[in-house]
Amino acid sequence: MSQAVKKEGLRQSMAWLHTWGGLWACWILFVVFITGSLGVFDEAITRWMKPQIPQAGEVRGMDDGVDRPLAVRVGQAYLREHVPSSHFWGIGLPSDTDPAVRVFWQDEKEQFQNLRLDATSGEPIKASTERESEGGHHFVHMHFEFHAGTAGIWLVGFFTMAMLVGLVSGVITHKRIFKDFFTFRPGKQQRSWLDAHNAVSVLSLPFQLMIAYTGLATFYMLYMPAGIETHYSTDDAYFADLLTQPTPREETGIKAEVTALDQILISSEKQLQRPLSFISVEHPGDSSASIVTFGRFIEKTGEYRLLGDGGGQVFFDGVSGEQQDFQAPGELRGGAAQDVQSVMRNLHFAAFGGLTARWLYFICGLAGAAMMATGAILFMVKRRQRSLNEFGARTPQVYRIIEVLNIGSISGISLACIAFFWGNRLIPLGITDRPEWEVISFFVAWLLTYVHAAIRPATKAWIEQLLAVAALCLALPLLNWLVVGDQFVSYLQRGDGERAAVELTAMSIGLLSLWTARKLWLKNRQKVERKTPQPSLNTAKVEVA
Amino acid sequence: MNMTLALLLGAALCYAGMAALCLAMDRHHRQVWNRTGATRQKALRLIGWLLLAVAIWPCVRAWGSSVGVVIWFGLLSAAALVLVFLLPYRPKAAALLMGVTALGGLPGLLWSAG
Incomplete structure (x- = not known):
């Protein structure tokens, strides 16, 4: 009896931790996962952004034509x-x-x-x-430091710890982890969001645990400096000793x-x-x-x-x-501990297993992003139906802030990512610090999505931003064709699979955004129609029934 | 082993295995066959575990013992994600794909080993 109470108590406290700890962390972590997934293909993106460099070739050994x-x-x-x-x-x-x-x-x-x-x-x-161009490095730098140097690495590290807490508390909270292993029931509102959140998280759990832990291990010197600082005057002295x-x-x-x-x-x-x-x-x-x-x-x-x-x-x-x-x-060199750290770093960097490993990391990384997004959306879906009044009289305002942050951090960052590709093609050539202007265009686009989310009703903001993502993604080859004179067909004809894949992937994501926007729009229209009853529609429904 | 072949075999066997384990559960068995069936479910469960186990083989052959296991884990996740979002919309197609991937994957594996 007492054990049952204790168990329920643990699960409830973990649920609280998962909900609130997860919510604040998921905005940053969604950005980390989206940019990290894109960063897996940083070289391909760099090549797309710099038409002047040659297409990827085989390893050429000593002679690569450079003196x-x-x-x-x-x-x-x-x-x-x-x-x-x-x-x-x-x-x-x-x-x-x-x-x-x-x-x-x-x-x-x-x-x-x-x-x-x-x-x-x-x-x-x-x-x-x-x-x-800053090329694909932009996404890598967003991924681990938000272009903010050491402070950014600490920020990402802090939220990575929060992610580990979220994963463990999530597993404890999820009562029927094996029974619901393959369960996804679409079209059931809150239930469907919870199913989707559980499915993407549980099915990619090995990857999520690995990527969070190895990410932290990569920067062990920064995150856990005490041991080195006690024994060595500088980091260089530590490395010289460790690596003989x-x-x-x-x-x-x-x-x-x-x-x-x-x-x-x-x-x-x-x-x-x-x-x-x-x-x-x-x-x-x-x-x-x-x-x-x-x-x-x-x-x-x-x-x-x-x-x-x-x-x-x-x-x-x-x-x-x-x-x-x-x-x-x-x-x-450096013994077993150093070797373990190297393996972890290599596991994180996804350069160990060729294209297959990169695509699997891309897919699992997007599953991680989907885990953050579905969690954040579930939070609001649950409360939109019935307020839980966590903040007393201020609850509606807090919910509104959370909704705006959700939109800007999920559809907004996606929009900023594709806007970065457009910035690369649209910013005039020959201006000073052109790569910096690309990064600025990324941040400006991202900031504007928060402004847009704040001044539009939530559902409309979601739909409009998703439509914008779809439009920019689907029109990317057209833009490229107009500005540079190339698009995925001409790339494929030349055997430049890397550059072609950038556009084909962008178009796939565009289609996905379009589909999501359409679903949201249809659902929203249904809701509006339900609020203003139309007799003709009701009789039609009765006939069907 | 050829990388593309290994990838195809690994992915096929992972999907078949995940689908078999999934359809061995009451709820999902009903989604496809509208009823439960104790013998078939037991067989599916056994076959599922076996398929997932043999899926390691092409991965390790092509990528070596360390990277191969990482690839296998990745394929398990990817295959399960495909399954979980296909099943509610097209349950019959998900089951059919299990048959195709299992029947294509196992002989393919034997052929590539021989």
Whole structure:
């Protein structure tokens, strides 16, 4: 008896936690899931957004048609001329998604700055006449930090914890998890929303638990810094110790020229047997300078693993150019705990199993987004029929705020995502900071959806925003054809499956939005007709019955 | 094993297995056959578990033992999601698809192994 009471008590308290904890978290988490799902295909999206770069090819080994030693010389010359006394230099080598050299440095305020240079002339690319774009990286950055740096990573981490709480409390709350495993009863209002919420959550539960946990594990250094801070002076010292790499050296104050980095590149690539992706220089201009070169990550087809797919690294003295350490591609260091963390990170990043894994992550990610959306909508559907008066006299106003946040965070963010694609095609070429303008267009579109939701009746706002998503998605190939002269048919004819898939996926999502909007519209019309009884319709119903 | 073939086999067997386990339950059995049937339900349950188990095989063959298991989990979720939203609208089609995927998947698996 007492045990039964206790059990019911647990379930009820978990239901409360799930409802209220879930509601506040689901707005942020829906954004995280939508942008994360799109981010799975960041490279494909980047290619669609930059028509000037070639279509994805096979791994080309050492020769990808770029003079990398020249690119490195160009980068080093720029850094030596403009920021000789910086504490850090980085040179990102041209890749098949960006033909420019990217230089990075730390300014006097210890802020990281970067600039893109032409890979042969070394001229800074400020306002190129090409379609400069943030590309798919935008979605990846929204996914883990909302374009807000460390604060954003903390925000996403906090809500990821909330998601784990939501998952566990949800499983406890869900009384008939196995009995209702395959249950979905459409057309029954609140019942249907609950069924849909349960189905998408339960059926994708392994993925949801995995993705939340591995997401947190990816940023363990930020989220749980105490252990490292107690034992090490800096993060670099921790890594050097963990990965048995050369220890970071203190600056000496003695001036010394950085060695020729093109020779370092040639030597590294010969040993790693693959092109470099990045060269970093600590303390350039100082006698303590050190260099690390990073081999390119190569996603091999037909050889899949969760561990040991690193591109390899080579360590050099920054002044003499003498080699200090060599970590072969795929070589594991740091022991079992480090390996476990690497597996978790790889599990999260979805780059381990080719296209199949990416599509499964996309589908499961959208199921996660649907879990958030159905939960948030269920909350309101339940209360629209009968207010639960949680906030006394203020209840209607609070419900209204929740409704507006629901609309802007679900249909609104979807609209902003597709608006970002339109921004990429519509923002004029050649303006300064074009990629930033794309991101701004995304945020402006998103903000406007909240304004729209606030000034329109809820059902109308839902329908209108879904229709807008449908229109922008379905017309994307047309826009592309008008602006760039390409669309999915011409892509397919050229064998560019990646770019074609971007448009075909957008169109599928457009159709889904259109279907949802139509359903909502029909239901709303039914409701209006029921309120104003029409005799002809009633007799028709009787006849059918 | 060929990646596309492995994907098709894995997806087919996962769907067939999930559908069999689903239709082994009273409520869903009634959705398709309008009544319960103890023997058929018992058989469906057994076949369902077996199909899900053998679905690991093409995944592991094509993607290796670590990635293959992840792919298998993903296919289980994807297949179950297709099933759960097909069943209420087209119960007969969901059952028919189970037959097709099972009858196509099992011989396909034997053929690819041989």
